[in-house]
Amino acid sequence: MISAPLLRLTKITKSFGAVRALKGVSFELNSGEVHALLGENGAGKSTLIKVITGAHKPDGGTLEIAGSQVSDLTPTRARELGIACIYQQPALFAELSVAENIGLRLECGATFGCVNWKKLHANALRLLKQIGAEIDPEALVRSLSMPQQQLVEIACALGSGAKTVIMDEPTASLTRTEQELLFGVVHTLKASGAGIVYISHRLEEIFALADRVTVLRDGESISTQAVRDPEGVVLISETELISLMVGRPVSALYPPKAKVTGEPVLELCAVGCKESGVEEVSLTVHAGEVLGLAGLVGAGRTELARIIFGITPADSGTMALNGAQVRVLSPRHAVELGIGYVPEDRRRHGLIMQMPIDQNMTMAVHPKIFPNSLLNFRAETAIGVHFIEKLGIKASGPAALGGSLSGGNQQKVSLARWLATQPSLLILDEPTQGVDVGAKSEIHRLIRELANEGMGVLLISSDLPEVLGLSDRIAVMRGGRLVDTLDSTQATATSVMAAALRSA
Amino acid sequence: MKRYSRELTVAIALSALLVWLAIFAPHFFQPQPLLARLTAQVPVLVLTIGMSVVIISRQIDISVGSQFGVCAVVAGLTSAAGAPLSLALIAATLTGTAMGALNGFLVAWLGLPSIVVSLATMVTWAEVLRLFQQGRFINLPAGVQWFGFSQFVGQASLLFFALGLLGAMAYFLKNRTGGRHFYAVGSDSEAARLAGINPKGVTMLSFVLMGTLTGLAAFCNMVQSPQVDPKCGVGLEMKAIAAAVVGGIAVTGGRGGLWGAFFGLLLLATINPALTYMHIDAYWEKAIQGLVILLAVIADGLRTKRSAA
Amino acid sequence: MNALPAPTKRHWVRHETLLLLMLFAETTYFFYFARNFGTADNISNIVRHSAEMGLLALAMMPVILTGGIDLSVGSLMGLCAVIFGVLTHDWHWTTLQAVAATLLAGLFAGGFNAALIAFLRLPPLIVTLGTFSLYRGLAEATTQGTKIYRSFDPDFLNLGDQHFFALPIQAWIFALGALFFWVLVHRTTLGRSFRAIGFSPEGTLYAGIPVERRTAMPYVLAGLTAAIAALLFTARLHQARADAGTGYELAAITAVVLGGTSIFGGIGSVHGTLFGIAAIAVLNNGIARVPGVLKAGVGGELASMLTGALLLIALAAPILTRFITRGRATQT
Known part of the structure; x- marks a missing residue:
C-alpha cells in the first residue's frame, strides 16, 4: 500500500x-x-x-x-x-429514545431543523439491522441493558461513516x-x-x-x-x-513475606450479589496475611470489596468475621465489625477533598474518639499529627485540606482513616494507583507491617509485580467469579495473567 | 405506548374525574361557566408551557409569579395611558423577556443554582412591584377587556390562541432539533456537549422563553378583566410547577412532554370545582395540590428506581 | 476541568468579616439617620419581630449545609399555629398539652419531609415545594381560610410580651436556639457529618457514616423549630392564624446564604448565619425609620427588595471573584 x-x-x-x-x-x-x-x-x-x-x-x-x-x-x-470511539461506558442520553440518540450523535434525521421522526427511526432501524441488533428504535435508552446500550454505541460508530x-x-x-x-x-x-x-x-x-x-x-x-x-x-x-x-522483573525491594499466619479473619462462602454481578465467591483471609486479589478491570474485584464493606450487601452465600457469622448491611455496620476499606476512587470515595486531613482521618472513628458526639479538636489534631508522623505524610499540617495533597499523600490519609479504626480486616483497593515511586514503596512497607501486627489484608491491585511481591497468596477473579487461588511461592506473572485472561 | 404511560395515567384520572362530574354534577358542563373556567386557565397554561421547557432542561423558575405581576402592571399601565393593545402586548413580553434573561444569565453563565436565583428574583420583583404600585388596582380603558369584543368572542379567541400556542410549542419540542436540545441538555448536559450542543446557550434560552411566555400570560390575564390586580401573579409559579410535575415532566430533567403538562393542568384545575360539587370546601385546594405534587414525585422516584435496577 | 479551587477556611472567614463590616455600617447609618432607631425599646422590638424568622434561619442552616433545602418551614409555621389554636379552643386542651402536641406535630411534619428526601431519595426542592403547598393548605382548610383563634392563656402570651432580665423572652429563646445550632454544627460529630454530606454524600458513606439518617436529621429539626416559631408568633400577635409565617422560608434562606453558607453544601457557619439574620432584621427595622421612607410608608417593601437583591449579590460575588482571579491566573 x-x-x-x-x-x-x-x-x-x-x-x-x-x-x-x-x-x-x-x-x-x-x-x-x-x-x-x-x-x-x-x-x-x-x-x-x-x-x-x-x-x-x-x-x-x-x-x-x-x-x-x-x-x-x-x-x-x-x-x-x-475518528469514532466506542467507550466501555456508553455516553448516551438516558431519557431519550434509541433513534434520537443515534440522530443526535450523527446529526442526522433532521431537515432544516425539523426532526423527521420517520427518517430518524428508519435510519436507526437500518443501522441496528445492519449490525443485527434487535432493539426497538423507539425504546428509551434508560430501559436498555448495558450490552444493548453498547450495541447502540456500535450502531452510532457504524453510521458515522468514520474511517x-x-x-x-x-x-x-x-x-x-x-x-x-x-x-x-x-x-x-x-x-x-x-x-x-x-x-x-x-x-x-x-x-x-x-x-x-x-x-x-x-x-x-x-x-x-x-x-x-x-x-x-x-x-x-x-x-x-x-x-x-x-x-x-519483580522488584526485589518488596518487604519479606509473612512467616506465620493466624486464625481466619474473613471467610466468604459462595458469596454473591446480583446487583453487582459477583457470583459464588469463596475465600479466606487469615490474620497476618496479605491476600492479593488479581484480575482485570471489571472482573468483579471492587464489586466484591463493596459487598464485604456493606455498600451493596450480599444476597447469597455466607460471610464470617473472626469466626462469627455476620451479614454486613451498611458501611457503618462494617466499621463496627472491624472492617476497613480504602477505596479505589480517592477523589470521590476515599477522601473528602474539601475537608482538612485530620477531620478526614477521624471520620470513621467518631463514636470511638468523640463519646457523647462532642468534638474534641485537641484529640483530633493529635490523631492528625500522629499519623502524619507515622506515615510520613507530606502536608503543611493536620489542618491542610485533603485536596491540597499529592496523590500518594492523599492515599496515606485515606489509609490513616482506617488505621485509626484498628480494623481486623483491611481491604485495599488499588492502593498505589497514581502514586509516585517513593510513596509506593512506603505504602508497600506499611501494608506488610500492618499484616505483621496481625491484621488480615485483602489487597486488590492491577499492578502484577505489586500483587506478586506483596501477597502471601493470590486469588484471581474473572467475570465476577473467583477462578484460581495461587500460592505466592509458585505464582508467576504469567500464571496469574493467564488465569485472569483465560477465556470462559 | 408504554412510553406515554405516564401521560395516559393523568389523562385517565382526568377523564374519571370528568365522568364523575358528568354523573353527579352535570351543571359543571353548562357551556357558559365551563368556557369561563377554561379561559381563566389560559394564563396558567401559557406559564406551564414555559415552566415545562425550563424543567425539561433540568432547571426551575419560581420567580414567574412575581414576573407575571410585573408584566401585568406594565401592560396595564401601558393600556391605561391610552396606548393600543398591541403596544401593551409588546411591553409585557419585552419586560418578561428581560427578566427571564436575567435569571438565565445568572444560572447559565454564573452557574448558580436556579432555585436560589429565582428565589431571589422572586422576592426582588415582588417587592419592586409592591413599592411601585402599593397594591393599587389599575383601571383599564373600555376597549381592553375581551379586546373590545363581546365576552364570548374574547374568550373563544383566547382559548384558540392558547391551544394554538400549546400545539405549536408541543410540535417544536417534539419535532424541531432546537426543541430536542432542551431534552438532550436536561438528560445529560455533558453528553450534550460532546454531541456538539451548547448547554449554556440552551439553558439561557429556556429561561428567556419562560420570561417571554410570562409576559404573554400576563397579557392574556389582563384582557379578561376591567382592571389589573398587581397581586395577580401570587402563587402562579406553584400552579405551573404542579401542572408540569403532575403531567409527568420529571424534575430530574429530560423527560416528559407538553401534552402531559396540559392534562396535568386540566386535572388540577378540575379538582377545585369538583370539590365544590362534592361539597368539600375550596380551601382544600392548596393541600390537595401539594399532595398531588408529592404523589407525582414519589411515583416518578419509584419508576426511576425500578427501571434503574 | 472539574478541579474547583478548594474553598479554604480563610475564604469563608473573609466572607463573615465582610458581612460583619456591612452590618456595622448599616447599624451606624440607621443609628444616625433613622428615627428612634437606637432606643432600647426599638432594639427589643427588633429582637421580638425577628426571633421567629431567625429561628427558622438557624434551622435552615444545617439543611443547606447538607446540600438540601427546605421550602416548607414557613407553611409549617402556619399549620402549627392552627393546630395550637384548634387544640386550645376547639378541643379545650390545656396550654401545656397543646404546646407539647404542637411541637410533636412539627417534629412529625419535619419527619415526613425527611423520610421522602433521605430514605426515598427524592429531590429536596420538589418534595418541600409539595409540602410547602400541603402544610399551608391543611392550615387553610382547617380554618376555612378566615378563622383566627384569639384569646389565649395569659401565661402563654407572656412568651410574646414579657421581658426576662431586661430582654424580651424571645431573645432568650433565640439565644438558646443559636447556642444549640452552633454547638450542633460546630462542636458535634453530627454537624461534622452534615458538612461532609454537603461536600460528598458518597465519600461520607464510604467513611462508614450513616448518610441517610444524618441527612434526615436537619429536616426533622427544621420541623420542630417551625413549631417553636409558630408558638412565638401566636404569643406575639395574640392570634393563631393560617397565614402565620408566609414568606418566612425565603427570609430564612436569604439569611443563611447571606451568612456565607454555600447553597451547594459543605461550607458555612452558624455565626455567619447569625450575622445574616442580624443584617436582615436591622435592615427591616431601620429602613422603615429613615424619615423619607417613613413618610412614604414603604419600609417593608424596600427592606424585602433590598434583601432579595442582597441575596443575588451574595450568591454571585464569590463566583464573579473566582472568574476574575482565574482570568488573572491564566494571563500570568
Missing part, C-alpha cells in the same frame, strides 16, 4: 502531574486493518485513546491523521476527521451472541476500508480478529507485530503476548 496510514502516532508523551502515563508511544493504523492494542491495566491504553480522540492533548510527539499532521485536536475536530473506529473493550459486557454481532460489524467496517483500533483483554478475540497487535507496557509501546502472515498462519503465541505484557 502506498497511501498514507489512517493514523500515525510518533513518540507520544503525556503526563498527569508527576505521573507519566505515556512515555513515548508510537502507533500506526492502516486502512482495512484491525490493529489490537494490548496491555495491563494502567499500561496507558485509555490515555492513548483519549489522545487519539482529542480528549487529551499530548505533551510531546506527533500525531498524523491521513498523512497530515494535526497539532490541536479537539473531540469535535477528531469527529470531523472521521478510524476505536473499540475500547467492546465485548466486556456483551453476551456470546452479541459478540458475534460485533465481530460482523468489525468485518463490515474492515471491508469498507476503515481501520479499527481494537482493545480487549480477551486474547482469543485478538487472535480471531486482529491483523496486527501492539503491546503497551508502563506507557511505552513495547512491540508491534503481525498476528498472522498472508497465508493465515499465526505468527505469535498467547504465552509470548502475555510475557510481553508483564515483562517486568
